[in-house]
Amino acid sequence: MSRVLEVDDIHVNYGQQSVLSGVSFDVEQGEILCLLGPSGCGKTTILKSIAGLLPISSGSIDIKQNRVSNGAVMVPPEKRNLGMLFQDYALFPHLTVADNITYGLAKADKATKLSRLKELLDLVHLAGNEHKYPHQLSGGQQQRVALARALAYRPDILLLDEPFSNIDHKVKYELIEQVRDIIKKANVAAIFVSHSKEEAFAFADKVAVVNQGLIEQVDQPHVLYQLPQTQFVGHFMGKLNCFAVAHLSAALKAAIFVSEQEEQRIDFIGFRPEHIVIAESCANLAADNYVTAKVEQKRFSGTHSLLLVSLADWDELIFMLAPFDQNVAVGDEINIRFVKQKAIQF
Amino acid sequence: MSLTSSSPAIKNGLPLSRHLKAIWQRMSWPMFSAWLIAFIFVMPVLALVFSALQPDEAIFSHLFDTVLFDYIYNTFILVVLVSLFSLAFGVPSAWLMAMCDFKFKRFFSWALILPLAMPAYVVAYIYTDLFDYAGPIQISLRDWFGWQSPNDYWFFDIRSLGGAAVVLALVLFPYVYLLMRSAFANISKEQLQASRILGDSAWRSFLRIQLPQSRGLMIAALALVGMETLADFATVHYFAVNTLTTAVYDTWLGYYSLPAAAKISVFMLVFVFVLLGMEKYQRRKQAVYSRSDTFSDNKPIALTGKRAWLAIGYCSLLFIAGFLLPFAILIEYAFSYFDEAWNDSFITYSWHTLLMALGVAVICVIISCYVNLTARAQSHCQSHQIPGHLLSLGYALPGTVLAIAVLIPMSFIEHQINDYFALWFDWQPGLFLSGTVTVIIFAYCVRFIAICIGATREGLAKISPNLDAASLSMGVGPKRTAMKIHLPLLTKVMLTSGLLVFIEAMKELPAALLLRPFGFETLATYVYQYVSDEMLEQASLAAIVIVLVGLIPLIFVNRNMESRKA
Numbered sequence: 001m002s003r004v005l006e007v008d009d010i011h012v013n014y015g016q017q018s019v020l021s022g023v024s025f026d027v028e029q030g031e032i033l034c035l036l037g038p039s040g041c042g043k044t045t046i047l048k049s050i051a052g053l054l055p056i057s058s059g060s061i062d063i064k065q066n067r068v069s070n071g072a073v074m075v076p077p078e079k080r081n082l083g084m085l086f087q088d089y090a091l092f093p094h095l096t097v098a099d100n101i102t103y104g105l106a107k108a109d110k111a112t113k114l115s116r117l118k119e120l121l122d123l124v125h126l127a128g129n130e131h132k133y134p135h136q137l138s139g140g141q142q143q144r145v146a147l148a149r150a151l152a153y154r155p156d157i158l159l160l161d162e163p164f165s166n167i168d169h170k171v172k173y174e175l176i177e178q179v180r181d182i183i184k185k186a187n188v189a190a191i192f193v194s195h196s197k198e199e200a201f202a203f204a205d206k207v208a209v210v211n212q213g214l215i216e217q218v219d220q221p222h223v224l225y226q227l228p229q230t231q232f233v234g235h236f237m238g239k240l241n242c243f244a245v246a247h248l249s250a251a252l253k254a255a256i257f258v259s260e261q262e263e264q265r266i267d268f269i270g271f272r273p274e275h276i277v278i279a280e281s282c283a284n285l286a287a288d289n290y291v292t293a294k295v296e297q298k299r300f301s302g303t304h305s306l307l308l309v310s311l312a313d314w315d316e317l318i319f320m321l322a323p324f325d326q327n328v329a330v331g332d333e334i335n336i337r338f339v340k341q342k343a344i345q346f
Numbered sequence: 347m348s349l350t351s352s353s354p355a356i357k358n359g360l361p362l363s364r365h366l367k368a369i370w371q372r373m374s375w376p377m378f379s380a381w382l383i384a385f386i387f388v389m390p391v392l393a394l395v396f397s398a399l400q401p402d403e404a405i406f407s408h409l410f411d412t413v414l415f416d417y418i419y420n421t422f423i424l425v426v427l428v429s430l431f432s433l434a435f436g437v438p439s440a441w442l443m444a445m446c447d448f449k450f451k452r453f454f455s456w457a458l459i460l461p462l463a464m465p466a467y468v469v470a471y472i473y474t475d476l477f478d479y480a481g482p483i484q485i486s487l488r489d490w491f492g493w494q495s496p497n498d499y500w501f502f503d504i505r506s507l508g509g510a511a512v513v514l515a516l517v518l519f520p521y522v523y524l525l526m527r528s529a530f531a532n533i534s535k536e537q538l539q540a541s542r543i544l545g546d547s548a549w550r551s552f553l554r555i556q557l558p559q560s561r562g563l564m565i566a567a568l569a570l571v572g573m574e575t576l577a578d579f580a581t582v583h584y585f586a587v588n589t590l591t592t593a594v595y596d597t598w599l600g601y602y603s604l605p606a607a608a609k610i611s612v613f614m615l616v617f618v619f620v621l622l623g624m625e626k627y628q629r630r631k632q633a634v635y636s637r638s639d640t641f642s643d644n645k646p647i648a649l650t651g652k653r654a655w656l657a658i659g660y661c662s663l664l665f666i667a668g669f670l671l672p673f674a675i676l677i678e679y680a681f682s683y684f685d686e687a688w689n690d691s692f693i694t695y696s697w698h699t700l701l702m703a704l705g706v707a708v709i710c711v712i713i714s715c716y717v718n719l720t721a722r723a724q725s726h727c728q729s730h731q732i733p734g735h736l737l738s739l740g741y742a743l744p745g746t747v748l749a750i751a752v753l754i755p756m757s758f759i760e761h762q763i764n765d766y767f768a769l770w771f772d773w774q775p776g777l778f779l780s781g782t783v784t785v786i787i788f789a790y791c792v793r794f795i796a797i798c799i800g801a802t803r804e805g806l807a808k809i810s811p812n813l814d815a816a817s818l819s820m821g822v823g824p825k826r827t828a829m830k831i832h833l834p835l836l837t838k839v840m841l842t843s844g845l846l847v848f849i850e851a852m853k854e855l856p857a858a859l860l861l862r863p864f865g866f867e868t869l870a871t872y873v874y875q876y877v878s879d880e881m882l883e884q885a886s887l888a889a890i891v892i893v894l895v896g897l898i899p900l901i902f903v904n905r906n907m908e909s910r911k912a
């Protein structure tokens with residue numbers, strides 16, 4: 001696999017305010033990377049810097065070993081061979097589907113244009129719609145036209161700016177699957193900006209979690225979920241019960257298996273809700289392997305029930321999962337067990 | 347960028363020349379040409395201010411001590427009244443067109459634009475004829491009620507400040523109507539539904555959702571109306587209401603004092619710049635990109651019964667008063683006085699006026715697109731909007747003032763060139779600028795380009811920056827993006843604004859009265875001469891032509907707008 005994009009230690013400032021403070025990552029051919037983070041974290045700024053719509057203050061961006069941005073130079077967007085997919089699709093309302101798709105092929109001859117158009121219409125399953133105007137298409141079709149348009153001239157990288165945030169939940173994942181399929185078939189590197197981890201998990205090969213102008217961690221989605229390196233990533237990826245080791249009581253320390261060496265080494269220990277379970281029969285367990293908890297809230301979520309339980313010597317409520325048919329009610333006292341192997345340490 | 351980056355450096359004591367050099371180095375060729383065009387258009391204003399600083403043999407101080415404050419007061423009241431009337435006429439009709447459906451709506455949607463084609467002084471003349479003491483209305487009233495003299499009853503005097511305001515508003519309200527109609531139509535229905543669900547009545551949701559969002563365009567429309575009013579010469583002159591415009595005219599033609607006229611003009615400009623500043627401030631606050639613009643599909647509210655009749659009645663009243671009645675009377679004049687009105691000079695003047703107005707409209711549209719598209723392409727540069735703003739200043743110059751302002755630099759250039767030719771060749775080109783149509787065309791471009799500049803800027807602001815980014819990312823450079831994306835999407839705006847300029851140029855009177863070369867008449871000057879001689883009947887055909895040529899493109903553009911909507 002060849003490296004298509006290298007972003008090295010880029011900084012971006014708006015006036016006095018620093019928006020990006022040292023962001024680095026790279027993307028390989030055919031790989032889909034998601035820039036994931038809350039709004040205002042700087043993920044769109046990263047995308048615009050790569051697109052050449054925004055100058056960077058320092059650092060460098062290379063596309064296929066060509067330097068396109070550093071503190072002094074900014075190659076204009078039209079010279080970067082990028083594809084962009086926008087949240088509002090940005091289809092040209094006065095052009096037909098065919099003209100939109102072939103827009104970036106201005107230099108090609110007519111025959112090439114036609115054959116490429118046909119290929120793309122097949123790829124995005126829109127054959128027969130080439131003479132329609134954007135407003136005559138459904139939202140999903142418009143997005144596929146935008147995708148075909150962005151892929152038509154074989155860009156080195158495809159940039160997608162929150163492409164699914166306007167899409168109805170029911171069809172979203174079907175669409176994500178379609179778009180992912182198209183991008184994989186086109187074998188193009190893609191960078192995708194999103195604030196939704198579900199979208200990121202469904203769409204990306206690799207996820208970079210962005211927070212306050214920095215990348216906290218880049219990894220495959222399941223690694224980010226299971227082995228987050230920072231508390232921010234841990235919380236952003238899903239519900240996390242996090243314990244500050246220094247504040248744990250002796251009983252809790254024993255129950256969540258914090259050994260003395262670990263106590264020296266780590267500050268926090270976390271468990272996902274599914275890794276805290278009801279201890280069915282306490283007979284087989286040593287007394288310090290479980291703790292007693294009181295059920296404060298119960299939320300049914302289909303496959304499971306989410307329980308919020310309180311512990312005698314811990315201030316915060318603990319999230320845990322119980323099988324949906326588990327016979328517990330609010331107010332019950334239950335024994336809970338922590339799955340030590342799944343503990344997340346910071 | 348150049349401006350902000352230069353300000354901290356100035357504090358650090360860097361020499362000014364280095365800043366200018368830095369700005370110069372960052373200046374691209376398109377930006378430079380935009381600045382150059384702006385400079386040419388601003389030149390008359392600069393010349394005017396320069397001239398106002400010259401001594402004036404005490405004429406100005408005499409005016410200042412005697413009548414100037416009455417003139418200022420009259421001008422102020424006139425602008426306020428015309429604005430109020432225009433709002434009262436334009437806003438409800440725009441709302442009805444954008445939001446409702448009723449019988450004859452399609453007819454009214456274009457019929458209400460027609461008053462724009464009516465010259466205010468013709469309307470003034472006709473209504474004076476109707477409503478004067480010797481007019482048919484008062485005669486009938488006297489017959490019916492047996493009144494003998496004006497002391498027996500009260501009847502409003504149309505030859506008054508209030509009368510002038512109503513007459514001006516009747517022909518200027520379509521500005522408010524056109525801009526507010528598109529403003530209302532662009533607000534998505536969802537927002538209104540949201541406000542209704544949150545508990546607003548229809549009226550409150552109008553006040554809280556539609557009005558605030560269209561405030562920018564409303565102020566823009568009022569600024570247009572206000573400046574048109576300040577510029578009006580013929581109506582107030584005919585009604586013998588003294589305003590600053592008539593003061594400039596009289597000072598120039600009565601005392602031949604250019605500095606005194608320039609001084610009064612500068613007074614007037616203060617007025618205008620306050621209006622203009624308000625408008626700019628409002629627009630800057632509203633940089634909203636409407637995404638649903640091209641795809642929106644707002645279902646109108648169907649009006650029936652009494653409400654439908656009220657809507658129809660309101661629109662009919664505006665249409666009849668602003669267009670149909672005066673036009674019908676003009677036609678009646680033309681039938682009765684056809685032999686006097688039909689002559690060669692009438693035909694020649696018609697053709698000249700048409701060509702000239704078309705030329706002005708085309709020049710204005712081209713320059714506006716060029717300057718605004720350059721500004722968009724250079725939007726990283728903080729001063730990118732300045733040439734556009736400078737170009738718009740010309741609208742501030744009322745016709746009389748403009749004429750004087752344009753003459754100053756033009757005759758200066760002519761003098762220089764004539765001196766040069768006299769020195770090196772045994773021949774002089776003469777008054778090749780101020781003695782020809784060039785001077786009128788240039789003056790009209792200076793005056794009316796603001797319409798196109800403002801409209802194209804608004805139109806461009808509505809095009810999502812994502813379209814630019816999409817085009818650029820596909821390897822299409824800024825120039826071709828402008829040709830392939832911006833210009834096609836601006837067609838509607840170019841047609842509309844070009845049309846407005848065309849009509850304005852055709853109807854413009856005061857500047858033409860002062861600038862027309864010897865033997866050249868525009869239809870407007872020709873008609874006005876007959877109006878002031880109380881013989882409009884004899885020029886009724888010319889007046890009808892002014893109205894008709896204004897009508898043809900109105901209908902054409904309206905059709906174009908309708909078909910694009912469908």
